[in-house]
Amino acid sequence: MxxxxxxxxxxxxxxxxxxxxxxxxxxxxxxxxxxxxxxxxxxxxxxxxxxxxxxxxxxxxxxxxxxxxxxxxxxxxxxxxxxxxxxxxxxxxxxxxxxxxxxxxxxxxxxxxxxxxxxxxxxxxxDREVIRFCRSADGTRIAYAITGEGPPFVKTANWLTHLDLDRTNPMWAHWFDGLTRGRQLIRYDERGCGLSEWNVPGFTLDDLIADLDSVADAVGLDRFPLLGVSQGGAVAVAYAARRPERVSRLILTSAYARGRQIRADSDAERDAAEVDLNIARAGWRSQDSSFLRYVASQFLADATPAEWDAFAAYQRQTTSSANGLRFLEEFTRIDVSGIAHQVTCPTLIIHARDDARVPVAQALELATLIPDSRLILLESRNHLFTADDPAWPTFLSHLDNFLAE
Missing domain, CATH: 1.10.10.10 (Winged helix-like DNA-binding domain superfamily/Winged helix DNA-binding domain)
Known part of the structure; x- marks a missing residue:
């Protein structure tokens, strides 16, 4: 035409x-x-x-x-x-x-x-949210979103996000609303998922740090508070350790310094870590609901089977099966325990006391490794706090107070 x-x-x-x-x-x-x-x-x-x-x-x-x-x-x-x-x-x-x-x-x-x-x-x-794209050091396209008004607050990427879907997804919608109150939230999709590029050349810790650098540079941020959730916590720790001039405060929730295979220190724990990974592999490859429900139950321990199925369906929307397996394997081997002591900014560590995915011992380890840190344990079994979890408003209250100091 x-x-x-x-x-x-x-x-x-x-x-x-x-x-x-x-x-x-x-x-x-x-x-x-x-x-x-x-x-x-x-x-x-x-x-x-x-x-x-x-x-x-x-x-x-x-x-x-x-x-x-x-x-x-x-x-x-x-x-x-x-x-x-x-x-x-x-x-x-x-x-x-x-x-x-x-x-x-x-x-x-x-x-x-x-x-x-x-x-x-x-x-x-x-207009309430702006989604843009930037390029990481290796050329990978990274999608990032800017939402709200006020002082900037950056959330590191973690798998199971999709910028176009998270605002209405029951798993993340309340996070979005809570984190943008009185702040300008900057978040981005992990390389390999969401609106970021799915075919990526590398997936190392250095790559993930470079992705955060590219987003901060694109937004024009010099210094900012940083939130890390789940495996995004390990990236946040590494970034704060390597970029102390950029991170003013660090908040870690449901986080860990060492992936499950790295922290296993007995044959029983190594066997359990391998079984856990194999169940997740089987779920992604076969799409069998029993395997997928097992994985979902570790993230949302108090959810119903229907909610676990919705969680599994959302996983499939965020990335390809090949990338899903790649994420699982990479995150179980991540290790920032050797550099956590280099974090110099004030750090708040919040963790569910009975987290079914990442044991509370990992929060204790982070609190021991990071010099200027404080630890708060909340009464919950959920790895990701749900909207109706009594721990959710408490989490927000601690986060708000810490950022206001």
Whole structure:
């Protein structure tokens, strides 16, 4: 089709120059995601199949299902849409998509948008959070989000996140709401999952530290408090030890210094660690609900079987099976115990007393290794505090007080 400027709501899409703008301001979008958006808008009179999009974007190369899904999510985010909202880009069964928002081809200034326009409502929702992309030292694309107003507060990435889904997912929605109260929260998806690049060259501790560096640099942060959750705690410890000039305060929850295989110091513990890993492997490879429920029960000990199944389904949305196995194997071998003593900033360690995934002994070890640290144990069995967990408001209260000091 011929080149044109298509206007929908506050957005203008120039399909010739491949440029998207909102209220006259350029919107930075990854090229393949922008090309996908252009193709859908140009062919908005029909359903566009996944195969057609793959052929268009692959340029002679095969496009994986996960990569196409990533580009689609990125395109939706760029125009204030989402996988669940689908006000502009609708998924049409069995394997197609259609741009459904009113879009007029024009070359003049856009008319004043109507406040009732669905695209405007979607854009207003998107205004509450900005998702952008940066490149890590090895070129890996990292997706990060900036939400709220106030002093900056950075959360290290940990697996089981997806920037486009977390705000409405029951596992993370209350974390999002609690951490953004009076603060500007900066969070990002781990390399290999969520909206970050899934095909990554490396997954070492140095890579993870470089990812955090790239996000902090992209946001323009010099010094900031840092939160590490679960295996993100080990990355936070390493970052605070290696970048003392950047981290003002450190908060660790459900964290550990040594992965399960590293900290096993007896044959029984080594056998248990291997069994645990093999069950997780079997779950990812077979998608058998009994294996997946076992893994979920360690993260959410007090949840129902239905909630465990929802947790397993969410896992599959965050990354590929190959990457899921890679994460499990890498995290069980992570070890920052040798550098934890180099952390010089004030540190708050919060842990569930009966954490079913990471035993409380790991919190005690962190408190022993980090010089200026304090330990708070909460009455809970959940590795990740749930919204209805009595420990959740207590956790937030301790975090708020610590950051306010």
């Amino acid at each position: 011929g080149s044109a400027v298509y206007r929908f709501g506050q957005y203008a899409l120039d399909t010739d120059s491949r440029r998207l703008s909102r209220d006259g301001k350029h919107v930075d979008v990854e090229p393949r995601a922008l090309e996908l958006l252009c193709h859908l808008v140009e062919h908005r009179d029909r359903v566009v199949s996944e195969d057609e999009l793959g052929d268009r974007l692959g340029r002679g190369h095969t496009v994986s299902e996960s990569m196409l899904a990533t580009w689609l999510r990125t395109a939706r985010l760029a125009v204030g849409d989402s996988d669940t909202g689908q006000r502009l880009i609708r998924t049409v069964s069995p394997h197609g998509y259609r741009f459904v928002a009113p879009a007029a081809a024009a070359s003049t200034a856009s008319p004043t948008p109507s406040p009732s326009d669905p695209a405007i409502a979607a854009a207003a929702e998107a």
